[in-house]
Each structure stands twice: as C-alpha cells, then as structure tokens.
Amino acid sequence: MLEKIKIKNVLFLDIETVPIKENFKDLLEDEIVLKYIKYQNIYFSDMIACAGIKTCSFAIIDNKSDAIKMATYLNNEIKLTNGKIRMNWSACIKGCGIHGIADIAADSLALAVEAEKTNADIIVLCGVHFMAETAKLMNPNKKVLLPDMDAGCSLASSISGKDVRMLKEKYPGVPVVSYINTSADVKAESDICCTSANVIKVIESLGTDKVIFLPDQYMAKYVQSKTKVQIISWIGTCIVHERFSAQEIEDIKKQNPEIVVLAHPECPPEVIAASDFTGSTSGMSRYVKTKQPKKVMLVTECSMSDNVQVDNPNVQFIKPCNLCHYMKMISLQKVLECLEKETNEILIPEIISRKARKAVERMVAVGRSH
Numbered sequence: 001m002l003e004k005i006k007i008k009n010v011l012f013l014d015i016e017t018v019p020i021k022e023n024f025k026d027l028l029e030d031e032i033v034l035k036y037i038k039y040q041n042i043y044f045s046d047m048i049a050c051a052g053i054k055t056c057s058f059a060i061i062d063n064k065s066d067a068i069k070m071a072t073y074l075n076n077e078i079k080l081t082n083g084k085i086r087m088n089w090s091a092c093i094k095g096c097g098i099h100g101i102a103d104i105a106a107d108s109l110a111l112a113v114e115a116e117k118t119n120a121d122i123i124v125l126c127g128v129h130f131m132a133e134t135a136k137l138m139n140p141n142k143k144v145l146l147p148d149m150d151a152g153c154s155l156a157s158s159i160s161g162k163d164v165r166m167l168k169e170k171y172p173g174v175p176v177v178s179y180i181n182t183s184a185d186v187k188a189e190s191d192i193c194c195t196s197a198n199v200i201k202v203i204e205s206l207g208t209d210k211v212i213f214l215p216d217q218y219m220a221k222y223v224q225s226k227t228k229v230q231i232i233s234w235i236g237t238c239i240v241h242e243r244f245s246a247q248e249i250e251d252i253k254k255q256n257p258e259i260v261v262l263a264h265p266e267c268p269p270e271v272i273a274a275s276d277f278t279g280s281t282s283g284m285s286r287y288v289k290t291k292q293p294k295k296v297m298l299v300t301e302c303s304m305s306d307n308v309q310v311d312n313p314n315v316q317f318i319k320p321c322n323l324c325h326y327m328k329m330i331s332l333q334k335v336l337e338c339l340e341k342e343t344n345e346i347l348i349p350e351i352i353s354r355k356a357r358k359a360v361e362r363m364v365a366v367g368r369s370h
Helices: 024-031 064-077 089-096 108-117 129-138 161-170 184-188 199-205 217-224 246-255 269-274 281-291 302-310 332-341 350-366
Strands: 004-007 010-014 037-039 042-044 055-058 078-081 084-087 122-124 143-145 176-179 192-194 210-214 230-233 260-263 295-299
Touching: 108 129, 122 332, 129 143, 129 184, 129 350, 161 176, 161 184, 161 210, 176 199, 184 350, 192 199, 192 350, 199 210, 199 217, 199 350, 210 217, 217 230, 217 269, 246 260, 246 269, 246 295, 260 269, 260 281, 281 295, 281 302, 295 302
Parallel strands: 122 143, 176 192, 176 210, 210 230, 260 295
Antiparallel strands: 004 010, 010 055, 037 042, 078 084
C-alpha cells in the first residue's frame, strides 16, 4: 500500500518501492495525485526532495489529459529493480525541477559572469539572497527578482559590514577578500571577492603576504594549507558542510571500498583530510565528468549530487543527504509568481552598490583557478 502523507498541502509519497502495473499511466492516475505548474506550455513536477530521502513530493495535475502528458514523460525516467518501480530522482530533476526551467544553471562565479552578459530586462535568480544581490550588482539597471526573500545563507548572515570595518581597523592596510557568500554590505567593505573556484588565485593575485579572508573559517584553513600568504579568518560556517564528519566518511569508505570521496572546501578540516579530492562545486563536477569513477560521493549539499548524476549516468552516487533548507525555499510555484507578478525585487543603495560592484568585478577579472 502506497503511504501518503499530507504536509503543507503537498502530497508526499513513499517511493522507495512502488508496485508495477501493466500500464504506468494507470499507476500515476490511480495512485499518485499530481499537480501541474504550467509555464510556456511545459508541465513541471514541483519536487523538493533528493535521492537520499525516501520521500519525494509531486505537484498535482487536475485533469486526465494533463496527467497523461506527465505520465508519458515520467515513464522514461524510471528504473525497474527486482520487479518494482524505483523513481530516478536525478533524471526527473533535469526535466522537472528548477534546473529544467533555467536559462543558465551554474556555480556562483559563472552566474556572476553570465548575469552581466544577459540582455534580459528582468533576471529571476533561483538561489539565495546573496546570489540575487550579486546579479543586481552586475546589472544595476535591470530588475532582479528573488522567488523567496527569506532564502538566506548561514555564511552571509555570520558577518556584517560593521564587522568588516572592525577587522580593517584591527589590521590596517591588510586587504579584505570576501567569499561570494556574503551580503552586498560586506562586499562593499572588501577589496575583492572570490568563490571556491578561484579563492587561491584571487588571494595570490593581491601580491601581499597577509590577507583578511571571510567569513568561512573552514575554507580559510583549507586555503592556508595551499598558500604561503597568511590568512586572517572570521568564524562563519556553512550549516550544510559543517554537519559532515570524518567518521561518516570513514564508515562510507568501509562499506564501499572502491568509492572516491570528493569534498567541498567549506567542510571541516578533518572531513577534507578523510576525502580523496577537495574542490569547488565546478571542480567536483569536472572531476566526475573526466575521471568517471565507478562509485563516488560528493561531500556537499545533497542536490548537487542529483544534478551531477544527470550528466554522468554510468557513475554510481552514494549520497549523504545534508540539505540546504534555504535553497529548498525556491520552488517552481514561487518562480511562477515572480514571473507573473514581478515581485521580490532586489534593491541595493547606490552608495553600497557602487563599492560592492568593484569587488565583484575584480573577482571576475581574475577568473578561475582552473
């Protein structure tokens, strides 16, 4: 019997094992209630879960013809295992999730670059607040919208512009490098920004023997191990990456002797030490694409594994599931409302915007480390 749980008007289903019927369309119409979100004649499933969780939410299609359209699409996105239907979440997300409607899907650095290139009058940033602010900094004369204004970031909220000014007073003359995961207010007090893809290149481009790097203390420790430049750090952490432990990595390696473990530099030092490779979001994705390991684990936000798996169907992903609840606040329904009503516009005071833009532009000019 398919277990159904009603949460916040969204139907959640236990999809670990769903009995096969002769006609998959009948399975959807009879046992799974779907809700559609229609945009430009495309039907999307509003799924807000990941492969590491045994539940997955579906949107509701309220007429039979539309249900058949979705069923026909999803019929190509399932796997049969021991006589049971197993939903392939990562395959579904490519056509049905936020990535399915995006014109640009990329990491923070690429989004900053591409945002400046776009000719669109309106930009909808399907991410968190600092990402939308960065897009606005690069496009001061365009309207930038964020589907949910409460979509924040633990790193960005860990430091303010006032804190940076205090650091600058304490360490006069020392340049400030701020991680992209910071507010416009913090960027305005910084000499240059960076992402995990170019942090070392940015720091060494300054030609100094000492820098203030903020706000991620774990990334600061990682960077310090890769450069001779002295790093003065802050005390921020990512609520997703700080939850991983070395013991968890070691246990997974024991259970999967052939696995390759890739860690994001926002992870604690002991997690990085227990991993086989450390790299940015794009770095991990590139590693999987070029190396094609038989089995891999990405020690980062859970949805990252889902997105990378779409392009690497021959690689088996072991997925520790630490979700970013801020990112999950961005749903297709909220994106649709943004498009229809042009709500949640990002506004930055000119005095802050002008200074912060320079820090981001300097980062873009440095480019990637690889």
